[in-house]
Amino acid sequence: MPTLSGNLARGPVLPARISTPSDRRIRQKRTTRVWRGTGSATHHRIWKDDGDGDRYMNSSRFIAAALALVAALQSAAPAAREFGGALSARPVVHTETPATPGRHRVGSAVLYVPQATAADEPAPFLLLLHGAGGKGEDIFRTFKAQADKRGIILLAPNSSGRTWDVALTMGNRWTPPTFGRDVKRIDALLREAFVRVNVDPRRVAVAGFSDGASTALSLGTHNVELFSATLAFSAGGIVPQWNDVPSRVFFAHGTKDPILPIAIARDSLAPALRASGFAVTFEAFDGGHELPGPVLDLAMEWWLRTAQ
Known part of the structure; x- marks a missing residue:
């Protein structure tokens, strides 16, 4: 078991919550197969939240599934690689005046430029990925105060379906999760945003909550040339195709999370990366499937401090 880098369980925390009823309903309706890496191997744990907590396979069923999974991985690996997760968008050198402070629309995404940014100075940039059943607007509202406080440009797109397609493929029993059409949409939105705002290429990161965290992990670790850091809040899985050149990853997870138990990220995802x-930092806090304000503040400090 990895050593936690910190514990924020010092009394009750009043969170800026982004856990939604629709997020919970989607999770409870389907059995979620969480794919996790241990070293260079990948395997999975199957669980279902039935309102009373998570249930795990018994050992004989798990062994049988694991044996079948090994064969499936061998046959599915070439097909999985066909779904590329590479992003081609990159920050550009601006010759024109960038977008003015305030909210802007880039397709269906929210692009936010805080007042604290200076037009002639590149600013940190954060791609935000919402949880299942949510919208970019939801996670944007959660991060807006941090953007205003620290001068961070935000881009918060919507998933094409009820959640990100990476998360939907994690429900397939026999094949590993893969990237889908959301990658191309995100790439196009990033490309347009980079033309409109002045971004510091050393301080570009991706963050997400719940399904968005699993998608952020998958994209961030696959595109380290773009994202110097990945921030995953209550993550439950990853596409096992990360880059050979590692970067920095921040995990935060509630010890009482009934939707995606902390063991998934703490004992599987973080150790694999x-x-x-x-360079993995893991923060556990006393809470459930949520993103408390103090945890978010700590995450932003970690990102911007280590991005210098």
């Missing part, structure tokens, strides 16, 4: 060379 750490074993692959990623």
